[in-house]
Amino acid sequence: MSGFTEIRFSAGETLFRSGDPAKELFILQKGEIELIDSKSGKAFAKLVAGESFGEQAVLAGGVRSATAIAKEDCVCLGLTADGLNAILKKESAISNLLFRALHLQLFMQNALSQVR
Numbered sequence: 001m002s003g004f005t006e007i008r009f010s011a012g013e014t015l016f017r018s019g020d021p022a023k024e025l026f027i028l029q030k031g032e033i034e035l036i037d038s039k040s041g042k043a044f045a046k047l048v049a050g051e052s053f054g055e056q057a058v059l060a061g062g063v064r065s066a067t068a069i070a071k072e073d074c075v076c077l078g079l080t081a082d083g084l085n086a087i088l089k090k091e092s093a094i095s096n097l098l099f100r101a102l103h104l105q106l107f108m109q110n111a112l113s114q115v116r
Contacts, residue, residue: 004078006029007026025081026054028047032071053068059084
């Protein structure tokens with residue numbers, strides 16, 4: 001995949017912490033990642049091969065809202081914010097608009113789930 005870089009993490013390694021600048025999104029190829037809520041300190045998601053994470057903060061140009069820890073040795077594909085924007089620029093305007101609309105919808109759903 002163009003623009004993606006293979007990144008390896010060892011079991012127990014922290015990929016990023018809540019509050020870190022969001023510079024990269026990931027697609028997990030092998031292993032398991034746990035996402036930790038910054039307020040409660042509890043795990044709220046276990047990610048397995050094929051799942052992506054970190055894209056929301058990258059798209060919003062913000063900071064990480066959770067901490068990600070490798071639960072076992074992991075292989076990820078990483079894509080920087082600049083790399084993502086370059087890919088999006090190559091796409092048609094309608095697909096780019098649809099992609100950003102879906103991102104906004106996901107962002108709003110996540111915000112509402114935190115309020116409940």
